[in-house]
Amino acid sequence: MVKGRIAVLLGQGDEDHQEKFITGAMKQAFSAGYDVCVFSMYIKYQNTPERDKGDSEIFNLINYDMFDAVIIMSDTIQVPGLIDRLEEDISKKFSGPVICVDRDSKYFKSFWTDGYQLVYSIVSHLIEIHGMRDIAFLTGKKWHRHSQRRLEAYIDCMEAHDLQVRDDRIFYGDFWYTSGDGCADALLSQGRKMPDAVACANDCMAIGLINAFEKRGIKVPEEIAVTGYGTSEEGQTSPKPLTSTYIPSEYYGRYSVECVLAMLRGEDMPDKKTPTKLFIGSSCGCEHDKSNYTTTLRDTWETSDSTDGFLSIHNLIQEDMLKENSLKGFFEVVYSYIFQLGEVDGFHLFMNENNNTFGYSDRVLHAISYHADKDNDNSISVTEFVKTDLMLSELYEQHAQPKGYIFTPIFFEDSTHGYAVVSYGDVPRSYDSEYRLWITAVARGLEAVKRNIELMRLKTFVTNTNTFEKRFVSRVDTPNMAAVTEEERNEMETVERILIENSLTYVFQPIVEAKGGTIFAYEALMRSGIPKLSPLKILKYAESLGRLGDIEKSTFINVLGIIEENEKLFEGKKVFINSIPGISLEDSDREKIVKGISKNSDRVVVEITESAEMEDEDFKRFKHFTRDNGVKIAVDDYGTGYSNISNLLRYMPEYVKIDRALITNIQNDMNKQHFVREIVKFCHDGDIKALAEGVETSEELAMVMNLGVDLIQGYYTARPNAEIIPEIDEGIKSEIVRNHQDFENKNTKSIYNSGRSGRINLGTLVKEGYSSIEIRGENVTYRDITIAGAPGIKNEIAINVVDGYYGTLT
Secondary structure, eight states: OOOEEEEEEEEOTTSHHHHHHHHHHHHHHHHHTEEEEEEEESSSSOSSHHHHHHHHGGGGGOOGGGOSEEEEEGGGOOSTTHHHHHHHHHHHHOOSOEEEESSOOSSSEEEOOOOHHHHHHHHHHHHHTTOOOOEEEEESOTTOHHHHHHHHHHHHHHHHTTOOOOGGGEEEOOSSHHHHHHHHHHHHHTOSOOOSEEEESSHHHHHHHHHHHHHTTOOTTTTOEEEOSSOOHHHHTSSSOOOEEOOOHHHHHHHHHHHHHHHHTTOOOOOOOOOOOEEOOSTTSSOOOGGGOOOOOOSSSOOTTTTTOTTSTTOOHHHHHHTOOSHHHHHHHHHHTGGGGOSOSEEEEEEEGGGOOSSOOSEEEEEEEEETTOGGGOEEOSSOEEEGGGOOGGGGSOOSSOOEEEEEEEEETTEEEEEEEEEOTTSOOOOOHHHHHHHHHHHHHHHHHHHHHHHHHHHHHHHHHHHHHHHTTTOSOOOOGGGSOHHHHHHHHHHHHHHHHTOOEEEEEEEEETTTOOEEEEEEEEEOSOTTOOHHHHHHHHHHTTOHHHHHHHHHHHHHHHHHHTTTTTTTOEEEEEOOTTOOOOHHHHHHHHHHHHHTTTTEEEEEETTOOOOHHHHHHHHHHHHTTTOEEEEEEETSTTOOHHHHHHHOOSEEEEOHHHHTTGGGOHHHHHHHHHHHHHHHHTTOEEEEEOOOSHHHHHHHHHTTOSEEESTTTOOOBSSOOSSOOHHHHHHHHHHHHHHHHHHHTOEEESOSSSEEEHHHHHHTTOOEEEEOOSSOSOOSBEEEOOTTOOOOOEEEEOTTOOSOBO
16 A cells, blocks of 8 residues: 655656656655655746746645655756745745755755766776876866866866876866867867866767867877766767766665655665766777667557657647647547557646636646546546646545656646646656657647637627627617707608608518528518618617617518518518517507418518527517417527527527628638537537528638538628519529539548548547548558547447458457
């Protein structure tokens, strides 16, 4: 049974030193019965203060009450001032043992991995094996403890061998390649004999120095020997492998855990016994010992390409994330690519509540929960919120074997979106560079999706504002007549006269079927006969005069009269009549309208705006008025403003007219396309016909048809006309037929043929309109196929295995 938990704080957990340190710490902790939770920045320090803030926010997640001990790799956390703030914060919140690595702390005990013994041994190698006497030393920054201690080792070793230590043979750098170039210039500018060798305080400076020498025609090691420190892969694989020292990083990790466990027992820290080992290359003059050269071997025969991993040319995670316009869709994409993480035991993604981006919110959304061996526990959620101070509920569950958990931030610049947790179970290891690339790609993808969502909200807000102004210009309070202009007074008097005389006229705009371009219906549109008096002005003045009832009465009576007078022209066609909800009519008027409707119930469609908010009594009257007379209902202007599903469920219409604000330039706006596609899908699921109104260009027509609308209305297909036209323009009709054929062909092509990749994501196929998968064995690149879905997401898609197929399906 697990005894407790140890927290490890560091930066850049996939760098070689930190990676091996974590491995050692986990091995020691696991053997003692402790879980290890690593909290890691992605880089030791970022290149801007904003990114520093975002990356380092992971340390503010830590609930120290959950831990028995804390280990801080202080020198890997290099954000200015951060380590001081961290130590002070921990001293206030945590009373258990804390050990700081590579930093003297005023609050906690510490130890150094300064490499004194390692430098001493490599300088001794130059003296004792190669007989060198004149040796220079290139150390790091003068103020840094590592620089000082490695310089001390050089001086002590030289003096122990009775060799002179000259001031002009000591050089300071900054542990980077360019320091080597500077050292070469300094040596050559002295005008003296070159030293026998230069020992460097790390491999980076040694590589820079050798490169500088060779550019100046100085051969290494024939003319001068050079050694490094740290045995990096770059040094080992250099044209002449760099003689260097191994850093016992794994030992330091084990030792740090030994220290905090000793403190838990009330004992002193054990003595540090740093092991030393050299990598013998040829830069010192030795013959390269190839048996001492270690190549990192893969654990399995699988490669990134063979498994469509993150580094594979077939990796499309970023493209798939950028296609999403919703968080749920984004989470589904991320979940579908967890396989790229390889042999992980678990992965979790947590997101801040309410789009909070400053630190961590009190609650976080547990968006993704993945366990390699617990399929039933895997989930994707946009509703499951947990307390942030729990960090990960799994930590509280009893488990027989200790495990490691690695927490990293999800951020963009200085905005904190959440955090991720990856676990390799009881395997002692850190994350690797591939995981870092993967999870930072997820963070960037999330930022892009959030911007897409915000852009959609902004567009909706602008559209709603414009729509609100248009819709409600007629719903203002009765104007103060003294404030009314002479022109408005005249217009109001004209409207009153029109209503008294019932001289409103009507034009009819065709509503066209998307299947073949035939006219399905007409919408009756009110006109005054006076160019300056638009329908909106008529409604405005009618409401001011308290005569909206006259508009309602006149519209129904007049339009029904036109239908009866032109029965043959309207034969087989619907007529959409606009209604003003909540208007009470005189009994005699209502009876007259009902009588006319009952004769034409198979033709009349009553159209109400989606924003109409009727009181319960008004709604009951409206429902009786339509349903009792067999009249169909159309909801107008759906998709912006007050749009909600509850309105549709309340009205249960036969037709939904998608607001023209969503249709305008839809071919250039993926957000609008996404909205309209979802509206059409909802309509079709409820046996409702979807009508695109306001179609004014050929491009808009093609796009709405491609999205599956049933009916089309707009100036492009046919303008409103006082005449009842039997057909639309033949050229437009032919265009509609062609578009419909393209749409049908697209649907018939909804069969996804396998073989293009080794992994098929069901969620992506469904979103792209595929309804079935055909598994083929001939003329394909991939025969072995993995078909993956997401937990809790049902995808209705058929799988057909073609005769003759051979391969593996999982």
